[in-house]
Amino acid sequence: MTADFILALDFGGTKHAAALLRHGDQSWCDVRRRLSPATPDATYDIETMLALARALVKGRRVAAVGVSFGGPVDFERGVVRLSHHVPGWEQFPLAARLTQALGAPVVVDNDANVAALGEHVYGAGQGARHLLFITVSTGVGGGWILNGEPWRGAEGMAGEIGHTVVVPEGPLCLCGKRGCVERLASGPYMARDARDILERDPARGGILRALVAGDLTRIDGSVLSQAAARGDPVASGMLRRGAQALGTGIGNAANLVNPERVILGGGVTHAGVRWWEDVRAATVATLLPEVHVELLPAALGDEAPLWGAIALAQHHLDGAL
Amino acid sequence: MTADFILALDFGGTKHAAALLRHGDQSWCDVRRRLSPATPDATYDIETMLALARALVKGRRVAAVGVSFGGPVDFERGVVRLSHHVPGWEQFPLAARLTQALGAPVVVDNDANVAALGEHVYGAGQGARHLLFITVSTGVGGGWILNGEPWRGAEGMAGEIGHTVVVPEGPLCLCGKRGCVERLASGPYMARDARDILERDPARGGILRALVAGDLTRIDGSVLSQAAARGDPVASGMLRRGAQALGTGIGNAANLVNPERVILGGGVTHAGVRWWEDVRAATVATLLPEVHVELLPAALGDEAPLWGAIALAQHHLDGAL
Numbered sequence: 001m002t003a004d005f006i007l008a009l010d011f012g013g014t015k016h017a018a019a020l021l022r023h024g025d026q027s028w029c030d031v032r033r034r035l036s037p038a039t040p041d042a043t044y045d046i047e048t049m050l051a052l053a054r055a056l057v058k059g060r061r062v063a064a065v066g067v068s069f070g071g072p073v074d075f076e077r078g079v080v081r082l083s084h085h086v087p088g089w090e091q092f093p094l095a096a097r098l099t100q101a102l103g104a105p106v107v108v109d110n111d112a113n114v115a116a117l118g119e120h121v122y123g124a125g126q127g128a129r130h131l132l133f134i135t136v137s138t139g140v141g142g143g144w145i146l147n148g149e150p151w152r153g154a155e156g157m158a159g160e161i162g163h164t165v166v167v168p169e170g171p172l173c174l175c176g177k178r179g180c181v182e183r184l185a186s187g188p189y190m191a192r193d194a195r196d197i198l199e200r201d202p203a204r205g206g207i208l209r210a211l212v213a214g215d216l217t218r219i220d221g222s223v224l225s226q227a228a229a230r231g232d233p234v235a236s237g238m239l240r241r242g243a244q245a246l247g248t249g250i251g252n253a254a255n256l257v258n259p260e261r262v263i264l265g266g267g268v269t270h271a272g273v274r275w276w277e278d279v280r281a282a283t284v285a286t287l288l289p290e291v292h293v294e295l296l297p298a299a300l301g302d303e304a305p306l307w308g309a310i311a312l313a314q315h316h317l318d319g320a321l
Numbered sequence: 322m323t324a325d326f327i328l329a330l331d332f333g334g335t336k337h338a339a340a341l342l343r344h345g346d347q348s349w350c351d352v353r354r355r356l357s358p359a360t361p362d363a364t365y366d367i368e369t370m371l372a373l374a375r376a377l378v379k380g381r382r383v384a385a386v387g388v389s390f391g392g393p394v395d396f397e398r399g400v401v402r403l404s405h406h407v408p409g410w411e412q413f414p415l416a417a418r419l420t421q422a423l424g425a426p427v428v429v430d431n432d433a434n435v436a437a438l439g440e441h442v443y444g445a446g447q448g449a450r451h452l453l454f455i456t457v458s459t460g461v462g463g464g465w466i467l468n469g470e471p472w473r474g475a476e477g478m479a480g481e482i483g484h485t486v487v488v489p490e491g492p493l494c495l496c497g498k499r500g501c502v503e504r505l506a507s508g509p510y511m512a513r514d515a516r517d518i519l520e521r522d523p524a525r526g527g528i529l530r531a532l533v534a535g536d537l538t539r540i541d542g543s544v545l546s547q548a549a550a551r552g553d554p555v556a557s558g559m560l561r562r563g564a565q566a567l568g569t570g571i572g573n574a575a576n577l578v579n580p581e582r583v584i585l586g587g588g589v590t591h592a593g594v595r596w597w598e599d600v601r602a603a604t605v606a607t608l609l610p611e612v613h614v615e616l617l618p619a620a621l622g623d624e625a626p627l628w629g630a631i632a633l634a635q636h637h638l639d640g641a642l
Contacts, residue, residue: 072611081611130475142577146467153579154451157612164573165607168488168565177607244489252485256463256574258474286486286498290393290402291478 004063005029006317007056007102008309009049011069012036012111013085013138016045018052019306023063023317026122030056031306042088050101062104064317066309068114069094075156078108107316111135111305112159113150115298116143118308119263123299128261132253133298134161136246137221137266140182144257162186166248184245187221187268190238195219197234207232225271239271243278250279251286254293265298325384326350327638328377328423329630330370332390333357333432334406334459337366339373340627344384344638347443351377352627363409371422383425385638387630389435390415396477399429428633432456432626433480434471436619437464439629440584444620449582453574454619455482457567458542458587461503465578483507487569505566508542508589511559516540518555528553546592560592564599571600572607575614586619 010017019031032052037044071089072081078095098106109117116133119125125133125145134142140162144151152158162182163175170179171193183189195216198205208227212218227235250262264279280295287293300307331338340352353373358365392410393402399416419427430438437454440446446454446466455463461483465472473479483503484496491500492514504510516537519526529548533539548556571583585600601616608614621628 144578146472151467151578154581155579155612157609158577158579160576160579160609160612163576163609165487165569166489168569175609248486248489252573253577255481255484256479256577257465257472258476258479258481260475288478288481288484288496291476291481 005057005060006310006313007053007062007065007104008306008313009053009065009067009098010111010305010309011045011049011067012305013070013083016049016052017302017306018049018056019303019310020056020060021310032056036086040086042083042086042092045086046094046097050098053102057102062102064313065098065102065104065106066114066311066313066316067094067098067106067108068111068305068309069108070111073108073110073156075109075113075152078106080108105316107312109150109152109312110143110156112141112143113152114143114308114312115265115300115304116145116159116263116308117150117311118300118304118306119265119298120145120148121311122307123304124263124296125261128259128294130257130259131261131263132159132161132250132257132259133263133265133304134246134250135266135298136185136187136264136268138186138188140186140246142253144259146257146259161249161253164249164252166245166252179245181245181249185242185249185268187224190224190242190268191219191221194224194234194238205232205234208235221268221271225268225275228274229272236274239275240278242268243275244282247279247282248286250283250293250295254283254291255286255288258291259293261294261296263296263298265301265304269297326378326381327631327634328374328383328386328425329627329634330374330386330388330419331432331626331630332366332370332388333626334391334404337370337373338623338627339370339377340631341377341381342631353377357407361407363404363407363413366407367415367418371419374423378423383423385634386419386423386425386427387435387632387634387637388415388419388427388429389432389626389630390429391432394429394431394477396430396434396473399427401429426637428637430471430473430633431464431477433462433464434473435464435629435633436586436621436625437466437480437584437629438471438632439621439625439627440586440619441466441469442632443628444625445584445617446582449580449615451578451580452582452584453480453482453571453578453580454584454586454625455567455571456587456619457506457508457585457589459507459509461507461567463574465580467578467580482570482574485570485573487566487573491566500566502566502570506563506570506589508545511545511563511589512540512542515545515555515559526553526555529556542589542592546589546596549595550593557595560596561599563589564596565603568600568603569607571604571614571616575604575612576607576609579612580614582615582617584617584619586622586625590618
């Protein structure tokens, strides 16, 4: 067994990654990444991933494959329910397809659950038996570890903190609801709302405008953070509103489930110290006095799904799932 | 073992109850209840409960005692953290005190967790492995069953749906937050807000006024339900606002944890068909399309904590806790 390898595959919305680990090691033998084309589909995604995998494996014996997928997954059956970004994934039997192609047992789960497991086993979640991992990026997703194991819920959908409502009269989200956490705290939505303010009022957001040389379509979450750091009130206000919504959502989740720790990852968490302070303040304001929770930044960055996929495959080999 | 008895004790905010069950039976040998005095304290509560227990037991052999307590409990240590209604309970070692007095092993948990277990084993939660029980009464509390076991969280505080925030600009709750579910959906708060409207505007709430013969201090949750059933717009509006807040909270909890079933008990759930429809509609409006949850009325009424206490003691005897 010790000579065997574990393969980790990460099907992302805009990029794919594959990594190979020698069983028991703490660092990759090799990692390969590939950006998705402008109009991807499921068949393309799978062929790309298999090419990455075969280039990594080079005929070595793979004991198990862990897979992170960027969308809802039926974990028990290893079937992708759909992708919100890429067509062709509807009810796709990904575990079966990959088992056939790679000749090893395959375990598939959605990216938030897998990243939560990665942070739990290898990252900022070490030592916490009960935690919520939240990614605040192009969307806001989450995954639970309860009693040291992924908690997926009755339909594999647990962890959807991004679509909990915190401002019922708030702006409309693509999900059809108003004022859910994702609508207020995710990068693209904050950028869009800032852009709207600048388009309506030419006197506002001078620092923000200068950063994109007047091309408002270039405003994204990262530009917002830079503008806020330089003192732009529109950018600061937008990040503050997002941090408050997220903190309220975290406080609500902690009152409901009482985890020890909440770990925040994703691009928006690099928005600066002030953003973290605002998230923390809103969380504490929402917690009951008897409820406590530690708020920590993720440790594994973009590699959390790959490390989680390793842990998933490892659990499978250990018979723990 | 089959000749032994199990004792269930329910320390409520305003009343105490004790029940005796023959091991393996599905109905009580005997139940005793006692209302609390106007100014109770912990010592009085315990002496009252022990008197009820001794009158029930009459020298029979008790194999185990399950206890429901109306306030936060450190389950592992069997220690009451505090009561929000009765002084003297701060850090009280209730399990140890009762073990000494009754000569049997004692398991203590808070009333929402115990009621959730009662509904799970004997009531509307039968057949569901993952559920949230919510009591909507003088307060709004909740308890989880996950994988068929009570889920208490890292500090025994899980289930506090009443203090999740759903309207951040809403009215101020005693907990210090605005617009939490309890502030909008519990009986006394709805009654208070209706009373405020009637005091401010003598033209409104005619049906409600008639029901209490003009004495607005007599408006409570039950009177609101009656007035709404007779078509009073103030009462209907207040119940609708409460149902919407509760449904939003339930939808948020289901998106976060993905239970199979949510069970609603407590006085406010008798407010009528319209209230249930409103709760259901707000829940569905908040759920992600991929998330489903069954909403059911509690089956055990006031006896849920007693039946849950039996299940708790039973689990202890079976070594399952």
